[in-house]
Amino acid sequence: MRIALFATCLADTMFPAAAKATVRLLERLGHEVVFPEAQTCCGQMHINTGYQKEALPLVRRYVRTFEPYDVIVAPSGSCTGSIRHQHKMVANAAGDSGLAAGAEQVATRTYELSELLIDVLKVEDVGAYYPHRVTYHPTCHSLRMLRVGDRPLRLLRHVRGLDLVELPAAEQCCGFGGTFAVKNADTSTAMLADKMRHVLDTGADVCTAGDTSCLMHIGGGLSRLRTGVKTVHLAEILASTEAATV
Amino acid sequence: MSTFLGMPVAHAPRGVGHLRGDEPFPAAARTALANPQLRRNLQHATTTIRGKSGRVIAELPDWQELRAAGSALKAYTMANLPRLLEQLEEKVTAAGGVVHWAADAAEANRIVTGLVRATGEQRVIKIKSMATQEIGLNEALEDAGITPVETDLAELIVQLGDDKPSHILVPAIHRNRSEIREIFLRAMPGVDPALTDDPPALAAAARRYLRETFLTTKVAVSGANFGIAETGTLTVVESEGNGRMCLTLPDTLITVMGIEKVVPTWQDLEVFLQLLPRASTGERMNPYTSMWHGVTPGDGPQNFHLVLLDNGRSAVLADEVGRQALHCIRCSACLNVCPVYERTGGHAYGSVYPGPIGAVLSPQLTGVEDNASLPYASSLCGACFDACPVKIDIPSILVHLRNQVPHPAGEKAVMAAAAYTMDRPRLYARAQRAAKFAKLVGKRGRGLPPPLNGWSAARDLPTPPAETFRDWWRGR
Numbered sequence: 001m002r003i004a005l006f007a008t009c010l011a012d013t014m015f016p017a018a019a020k021a022t023v024r025l026l027e028r029l030g031h032e033v034v035f036p037e038a039q040t041c042c043g044q045m046h047i048n049t050g051y052q053k054e055a056l057p058l059v060r061r062y063v064r065t066f067e068p069y070d071v072i073v074a075p076s077g078s079c080t081g082s083i084r085h086q087h088k089m090v091a092n093a094a095g096d097s098g099l100a101a102g103a104e105q106v107a108t109r110t111y112e113l114s115e116l117l118i119d120v121l122k123v124e125d126v127g128a129y130y131p132h133r134v135t136y137h138p139t140c141h142s143l144r145m146l147r148v149g150d151r152p153l154r155l156l157r158h159v160r161g162l163d164l165v166e167l168p169a170a171e172q173c174c175g176f177g178g179t180f181a182v183k184n185a186d187t188s189t190a191m192l193a194d195k196m197r198h199v200l201d202t203g204a205d206v207c208t209a210g211d212t213s214c215l216m217h218i219g220g221g222l223s224r225l226r227t228g229v230k231t232v233h234l235a236e237i238l239a240s241t242e243a244a245t246v
Numbered sequence: 247m248s249t250f251l252g253m254p255v256a257h258a259p260r261g262v263g264h265l266r267g268d269e270p271f272p273a274a275a276r277t278a279l280a281n282p283q284l285r286r287n288l289q290h291a292t293t294t295i296r297g298k299s300g301r302v303i304a305e306l307p308d309w310q311e312l313r314a315a316g317s318a319l320k321a322y323t324m325a326n327l328p329r330l331l332e333q334l335e336e337k338v339t340a341a342g343g344v345v346h347w348a349a350d351a352a353e354a355n356r357i358v359t360g361l362v363r364a365t366g367e368q369r370v371i372k373i374k375s376m377a378t379q380e381i382g383l384n385e386a387l388e389d390a391g392i393t394p395v396e397t398d399l400a401e402l403i404v405q406l407g408d409d410k411p412s413h414i415l416v417p418a419i420h421r422n423r424s425e426i427r428e429i430f431l432r433a434m435p436g437v438d439p440a441l442t443d444d445p446p447a448l449a450a451a452a453r454r455y456l457r458e459t460f461l462t463t464k465v466a467v468s469g470a471n472f473g474i475a476e477t478g479t480l481t482v483v484e485s486e487g488n489g490r491m492c493l494t495l496p497d498t499l500i501t502v503m504g505i506e507k508v509v510p511t512w513q514d515l516e517v518f519l520q521l522l523p524r525a526s527t528g529e530r531m532n533p534y535t536s537m538w539h540g541v542t543p544g545d546g547p548q549n550f551h552l553v554l555l556d557n558g559r560s561a562v563l564a565d566e567v568g569r570q571a572l573h574c575i576r577c578s579a580c581l582n583v584c585p586v587y588e589r590t591g592g593h594a595y596g597s598v599y600p601g602p603i604g605a606v607l608s609p610q611l612t613g614v615e616d617n618a619s620l621p622y623a624s625s626l627c628g629a630c631f632d633a634c635p636v637k638i639d640i641p642s643i644l645v646h647l648r649n650q651v652p653h654p655a656g657e658k659a660v661m662a663a664a665a666y667t668m669d670r671p672r673l674y675a676r677a678q679r680a681a682k683f684a685k686l687v688g689k690r691g692r693g694l695p696p697p698l699n700g701w702s703a704a705r706d707l708p709t710p711p712a713e714t715f716r717d718w719w720r721g722r
Contacts, residue, residue: 007715009668013678014708016715023719035719040668046661048626050648054665061669086645144628173585177625184623185700186276190589191625192704220705 001121002032004069006062006083006110008076008212009041011233015212021239022075022113025126028239038065042074044082047090049179056094059087063102071120072110075235077142077210080112085145112142113235114151114210124154130240131161134232135204137195137218139211140173152210152234159237165202169194176217192221199229210234256350257613258558263351263382264410265558265612267596270619274594275586284420284591291419295582298528306524315517316636320573323510324563330475330508331554337478341540343550348502350557351381357553358383358467358500359390365498365549367392367465373482373489374398375469376576377502377555379411379598380611383467394467395459397488399452406433412592412600414578415526420591423448456488466492466547470503471575472518473552476511479539480552483522483532493536499547504555506563506572518575525635526577558611567646571607573636578603580630580640586623595620602630606643614650621647657697678714 003026007019023033043058062083066072074080084107091100117123136156142148156164175181175191195218199207207222209215212233219231258265267274278284303309323330335345348354362370370387372378372394384394384405396405400418404411407429411417418426427443434455441451468489472481480501482489493499509515523532541550563569581587581601592600597608597617605624609617621644624630630640653661667677694702701707713721 012715013681014710016711016713016718019715020718035716037716037719038671040671040674043665043668046665048645048648049657049661050621050645050651050653051661051665052645052649054661057669058665089642140625140627140629144632171629173625173627173629175585175625177627180622180625181705182698182700184272184275184586185703186272186279187586187590187623188625188700189704190279191585216708217705220701220707223706224704 001071002034002069003116004066004072005033005035006039006042006066006072006074006079007035008074008079010216011075011212014216015233018075018212018233018235021233021235022073024244025235025239026073028241029121029123029126031121034069036065036069042079042082042087043090044079044086045178047082047086052090052093055090056096059090059103060099062087063099063106066106066110067102070109071116072106073113073116074110075113075210075233076212077112077139077146077148078213080110080115081141081145083107083110112146112148112210114142114148114155115146117155117238118151125158126155126238128159128238128240129161129242130159130237132206133163133165133202133204134206134208134237135165135167135199135202136170136234137167137174137199137207137209137214138170139209139214142210143171148210155234155238156208159240162237165204167202167207168198170198174214174218176214178213181217192217196221196225196227200227205229206237207231208234208237255561255564256558257561257616258380258611259350259352260612260616262355262386263380263557264598265380265608266616267594269596271594271596271623272619274596275590275623278590278594283422285589287420287422288588288591291416292582292588295528299525299579299582300528302524302528302530305530306520309524312517312521313635313637316521316575317573319509319514319517320636323508324506324569324572326510327505327508327563330510331505333475334473334478334508335554337475338480338540338550338552339478341478343478343540343552346551346553348553348555348557351555354381354502354553354555354557355383355386358502359386359392361498361500361551362387362392362465363390365465367463367498369393369395369459369463370465370467371459371463371492371496372396372401373466373468373492374401374417374484375467375502376414376598377469377504378467381502381555381557383502395456395463397456397460397492398484399449399486399488402452402456403429406430408433410593411598413581414576414599414601414603415581416578420593460488460491460495464496465498465500466496468492468499468501470501470507471522472515473503473508474510474512474515475508477539479512479537481515482536483519483534484536485527485533487534490534490536493538494546496547498549498551499538500551500553502553502555504557505559521635522575522577525579525633558613561613562607562610565610568606568610568643570638571603571610571643573638574603574607575636577635579633579635583629583633584624585627585629586625595623602640602644603638606638606640606647609647614647615652618651621651675714675716678716681710
C-alpha cells in the first residue's frame with residue numbers, strides 16, 4: 001500500500017526518530033511510504049491557543065498537500081485528532097465550505113499509527129523485538145478524541161522481549177496540553193509530578209506513547225529529575241528488530 | 247437563532263455576585279497547589295466520587311442513550327426558551343405563585359430582599375443553591391438587615407467559616423473534620439464547647455442548631471433544579487432533608503431559578519432524574535426529591551414567589567457554540583474527573599462555578615474580558631466531555647472562547663510569525679535547522695526566558711537532533 005506520512009512539525013523538527021521509525025516500520029511491512037514535502041504543521045497549537053484565524057492557512061495547506069493520497073498516517077494522536085475534529089470547524093468558521101468539505105474528506109483518510117496498523121493494515125504482530133520493561137501512557141487525544149482504545153497495547157503485547165507493565169491512573173492527563181504547560185506551568189507541573197510518580201511506580205525503563213508532545217513533557221520531567229527512565233515513541237518500539245534496536 | 251430574552255443582551259454586571267475572582271487562574275492556582283491539606287482532601291474526595299459514580303453508571307445499559315436524550319431535551323429547551331418560560335410563568339401564576347423576572351443579579355437581589363422585607367421577618371433559611379451564590383444574595387440580605395441561614399451542612403460550614411464554596415456539589419470539599427470542628431466552636435450559636443471532631447458528633451451539632459432554626463423561621467429561599475413548563479412544578483433534589491424542611495415549614499417560599507433550568511414536560515424528569523444522581527453523587531436515586539406546584543391552601547408555604555434570573559444567560563444563549571454551557575444540570579461530574587480541578591480546587595477559578603463547566607460558563611456570563619484566564623485553565627484532556635451526563639462538549643467551548651479572549655501582544659506576534667513560517671515550507675525548513683541553536687538559551691539545567699520559564703522550571707528541553715526528519719528524508 002502507498003502511504004503518505006504526515007510527520008508532524010514536532011517530530012519533524014525535534015523528534016525525527018519517531019518519524020523515521022514510522023517509515024522503517026511501514027517499509028518493513030512491505031508498504032511504500034511517501035513524504036509530501038509541502039507539509040508543515042496541522043495548526044493544532046494555533047487552534048487550541050485561540051488563534052483559529054491564523055491556523056486557517058495551515059489547515060488549507062494540510063488539505064491541499066494530502067488530498068491526492070488515499071491513506072495518510074501521523075505518528076501522533078493529538079495531531080490526528082485535530083485534523084479529524086478541528087479542521088472542518090476552522091474552515092467553517094472562516095466561511096469556506098469548500099475547504100470544510102475537503103478537510104472532512106482528507107480527515108477520514110488520516111490515521112494515527114496504531115489505527116493504521118490494526119484497522120487498515122490488519123496487523124497486530126509487526127515482528128518487533130524490544131527487550132525492555134515498558135509502560136504505556138495512552139495520551140488524552142488518542143484515548144478520548146480518537147478512541148484508539150487498546151490498539152497500541154495489542155501491538156505492544158506482540159513485541160518480543162518486551163515486558164509490558166500497566167501504568168496506574170493511565171487515563172489521567174500528563175499535564176502537557178500544548179500552551180497549557182506554559183500558561184499554567186504550576187498546575188501542569190503538579191499533574192506531571194503525579195504522572196511521573198505512576199511511571200516510576202511501575203519500575204519500567206521506558207515510558208511509551210503515541211505522541212511526541214506528551215512524551216516531550218513526561219520525558220522532560222523524568223530527565224530533569226534524573227530518574228533514568230526514558231521516553232520512547234511507540235513507532236520506535238514497533239520499528240525495533242533483533243537486527244536493529246533503538 | 248435570534249434571542250430576545252432580557253433584551254438588551256447584557257452580561258452579568260460587575261460589583262455584585264460571585265462570578266469573578268480577585269486574581270487570574272494561574273496565580274490563584276499557584277497558591278492552592280501549595281496547600282497540602284487541600285491537595286489531599288481533593289485527591290481523596292474526587293477519587294472516591296469518581297469510583298462511586300463510575301460503578302452506578304456501569305449498571306445502566308442505556309447510559310449513552312440517556313445522555314443523548316438529556317442533551318436533546320436541553321437543546322430543544324434552549325431553542326424554545328422564550329415560549330417555555332412564558333408557559334412556566336402562566337402555570338405558576340395559575341397555581342397561586344407570583345413570578346418575577348430579574349435581568350441581572352442586582353435586580354434579583356432587590357426583588358428577594360423586598361419580598362423578605364414585606365413579610366417583616368429578620369431571618370430566612372436557605373436551601374443550597376448555585377443561583378443565589380452566583381448573585382451574592384446572602385450579602386444583599388445582610389446589607390438589608392436580614393440574616394440568611396444556610397441549611398445544607400456543607401454550605402453551613404462555608405457560611406459559618408466566612409468562606410467561599412469550592413465545589414458545586416460539595417462546597418466544603420476543601421475542609422477536613424478538625425477544621426469543621428473549629429468553625430462550629432467559633433461560629434455556631436449555642437454549640438457544645440465539648441464538641442469533638444467525630445463526624446457523627448459534628449452532624450448532630452449541626453442538626454440541633456438547624457432544627458431549632460427550621461422551626462422558628464417563617465421565610466425560606468431556594469434554588470431550583472428543574473422548573474416544568476407544562477405544569478408549573480418546581481423541583482429541588484438534595485441529600486440531607488434540609489431542603490424538604492425549607493420547602494414545607496415556612497409561610498413564605500422564594501425560589502430563585504436561572505432561566506435555563508426550565509424543562510418542557512413532566513416526563514422529561516424521567517431522563518434527568520436518572521442522569522443527575524448517578525453522575526453527581528454516584529447514587530442510583532436521589533435521596534430527597536421535592537416537587538411543588540404553586541400554593542396548596544392549608545399545606546406548606548402560603549406565599550410562593552418564583553424569581554427567574556437572566557444575569558448573562560441570554561448573552562450565552564446568543565453564542566451558537568457557547569450556549570451548550572446552559573445545558574448544565576450542575577451535577578459536578580466534570581469537576582470530579584478534571585485533573586486541573588483535582589489539584590487546584592474550586593477557589594482558584596474565582597467564580598462560584600469552578601472546574602471545567604465554570605471555565606466555560608463564568609467567562610460567558612461575565613463577558614470573556616472579565617474572566618480571560620479561565621478558558622485556558624484546562625489541558626483540553628477531554629475527561630469532562632466524557633463524564634458530562636448531558637454531553638456538553640466543554641473542550642470545544644474552551645477552544646471557542648480562547649478565540650474571543652484578548653491575547654497578549656507578544657504572544658500574538660509569535661503566533662502570527664509561527665503561522666507565517668509554517669505556511670512557507672522553505673522558510674520553515676530553515677527555521678527548523680535554526681532550532682538547533684535554541685539549546686544556547688535552553689541548555690539543560692538552564693532556564694528559558696519568560697514566558698517560557700514555567701516549562702524549564704521543572705522540565706528539561708529535548709536535545710535538538712543532528713538533522714530534521716525532512717533533511718534525513720532528502721538524504722535517503
